[in-house]
Amino acid sequence: MRFVKKPSPANVKARHPLPEGEGRLLERYFFERPVLKVARDLLGKYLVRRYRGKVTAYMITEVEAYDGPKDKACHASRGRTERNKVMFGEAGHFYVYFVYGMHWMLNIVTGKPGYPAAVLIRGVEGVNGPARVCKKLHINKKLNGKLAAHKSGLWFEDGGIKIPAEKIKRTPRIGVAYAKEWAMKPYRFVFD
DNA sequence: ACGATGATGAAC
């Protein structure tokens, strides 16, 4: 956790477009790129939550890329459905869904509109596991389809930290063994 | 190693 503070409305307005945290808001164009690049670049960035008036930022430490209709581990590989439709829309929007009868998963949509891809946020500083991230940040269905921006109460910031390539490990994704040859692709990104 | 726990999507 980088900081915890109460934003005063005056302060937020005065500092726009660098409100809330001290980092720079990641705008939509950051996410309008190939999902593997976005995934890699999200490491070291901050996921920032405003909840009940308090703002907290967490450095992102672990992500996974889900890459379009041909990726058998990606929900979009079974076509567009009510659940996954957000992935087919504009980059920079959250795709949040419920699994195993008890856990929420947070994804951010990437790439060009119409191409269904997203990055799963698997871990942040001090919080390992995608379900724990959502529990800690109070993330649920209400954020599904929302733009990652201040008004949503959940967004990303660049805190000026660049994780060097040699610190980043790529591994197969977790929990997608059913995806056959796609299960072994090194689409998970982590750093120490 | 396994059970919890319920929404989702596809089959029937």
Added chain:
DNA sequence: TTCATCATCGTA
């Protein structure tokens, strides 16, 4: 309407 599945986690 029923049923298998599921991008997980806590307990053992």
